[in-house]
Amino acid sequence: MPAPPPDAGSQRATVREVRPSGSDGVVLTLDLEQPFERLRAGRFFMLRRDDALSPAIPRPFSVFRQREDGGLEFLIKVMGAGTRALADCRAGDRLVAVGPLGNGWPVLEASPAEPLVMVAGGIGSAPFHMAIEDALAGVDGAAPADPSALCLVYGGRHEGLLYDLAEFEALGVPVIACTDDGSRGFHGNVVQALEAAWERGDLPRAGRVLTCGPDPMMRAVVATATGAGMPSWVSLETYMGCGVGICNGCAVPTCEEGPMGSWPFAKCCVDGPVFATEAIDMAAVQH
Ligand SMILES: Cc1cc2nc3c(=O)[nH]c(=O)nc-3n(C[C@H](O)[C@H](O)[C@H](O)COP(=O)(O)OP(=O)(O)OC[C@H]3O[C@@H](n4cnc5c(N)ncnc54)[C@H](O)[C@@H]3O)c2cc1C
Numbered sequence: 001m002p003a004p005p006p007d008a009g010s011q012r013a014t015v016r017e018v019r020p021s022g023s024d025g026v027v028l029t030l031d032l033e034q035p036f037e038r039l040r041a042g043r044f045f046m047l048r049r050d051d052a053l054s055p056a057i058p059r060p061f062s063v064f065r066q067r068e069d070g071g072l073e074f075l076i077k078v079m080g081a082g083t084r085a086l087a088d089c090r091a092g093d094r095l096v097a098v099g100p101l102g103n104g105w106p107v108l109e110a111s112p113a114e115p116l117v118m119v120a121g122g123i124g125s126a127p128f129h130m131a132i133e134d135a136l137a138g139v140d141g142a143a144p145a146d147p148s149a150l151c152l153v154y155g156g157r158h159e160g161l162l163y164d165l166a167e168f169e170a171l172g173v174p175v176i177a178c179t180d181d182g183s184r185g186f187h188g189n190v191v192q193a194l195e196a197a198w199e200r201g202d203l204p205r206a207g208r209v210l211t212c213g214p215d216p217m218m219r220a221v222v223a224t225a226t227g228a229g230m231p232s233w234v235s236l237e238t239y240m241g242c243g244v245g246i247c248n249g250c251a252v253p254t255c256e257e258g259p260m261g262s263w264p265f266a267k268c269c270v271d272g273p274v275f276a277t278e279a280i281d282m283a284a285v286q287h
């Protein structure tokens with residue numbers, strides 16, 4: 001039975017800084033009582049304030065960036081009570097942080113002919129900053145990737161939902177920004193932007209795809225990747241209760257013939273949040 005990762009635990013954290021991002025988000029920087037060595041990109045923490053302003057159940061957030069001095073940054077879009085309470089934090093406020101949780105992105109080699117294409121929708125960009133940093137640096141035995149072997153396709157309904165776009169562009173890899181209303185970059189959605197880049201010859205129709213964002217967007221991205229013969233992975237943002245495999249609140253339908261076997265559900269918190277798309281039933285994924 002899957003269990004929480006051995007390095008996970010619950011501890012207090014202190015808010016170092018909160019700065020606005022996009023039209024409805026913040027970047028929250030925390031100092032943990034027990035900082036971690038470099039974490040794998042795509043892992044997450046369950047966070048709540050250590051007072052009555054947060055709901056009792058903590059909420060899951062991907063690690064956005066890990067500073068060299070140990071500070072952890074989270075990119076948070078305000079959705080409801082839990083995210084509002086975190087966005088309203090001030091420096092010095094105390095939080096409860098449970099983590100690091102989840103598996104993180106797979107370590108994949110990339111080349112200009114077989115690039116690693118990352119496709120983010122809105123706040124789904126959060127787990128990609130470290131993914132790009134890791135690919136450029138080369139981690140866990142992978143060779144450092146040339147910047148031209150990576151590409152981030154980053155879409156939102158409008159410019160205000162392209163959180164911290166400048167921080168992604170500053171990484172030095174190709175970033176294709178796109179918006180549904182044309183307020184920034186390519187006028188259209190991420191799939192249209194990707195197809196246009198393939199047609200222009202800016203990207204080979206080859207390589208591997210990582211995606212995170214709203215479920216319908218991920219379904220369309222996975223269908224496009226599969227149609228192009230490109231293996232793909234998704235990072236799912238299911239609702240979560242415990243984050244550690246106990247409550248069964250994060251069920252993800254699996255593919256009977258896939259690598260996870262015949263059990264009909266995986267748990268997003270301990271089996272994911274990253275899944276190879278052949279392992280899960282993307283058509284049935286909805287939150
Ligand atoms: C592994 C993982 C990583 C995540 N990383 C991030 C991140 O880096 N940044 C970030 O901003 N968010 C992230 N999320 C989503 C975040 O956890 C939710 O937005 C948050 O739990 C909402 O809590 P709330 O109390 O503010 O909203 P609630 O009051 O619980 O809900 C408010 C509204 O938002 C909707 N909602 C709540 N959760 C989700 C969800 N997961 N997907 C779609 N709609 C939802 C509800 O249906 C409701 O309409 C992540 C989720 C998971 C599972």
Ligand code: FES
Binds near residue numbers: 242244
């Ligand atoms: S959130 Fe409780 S089992 Fe996954």
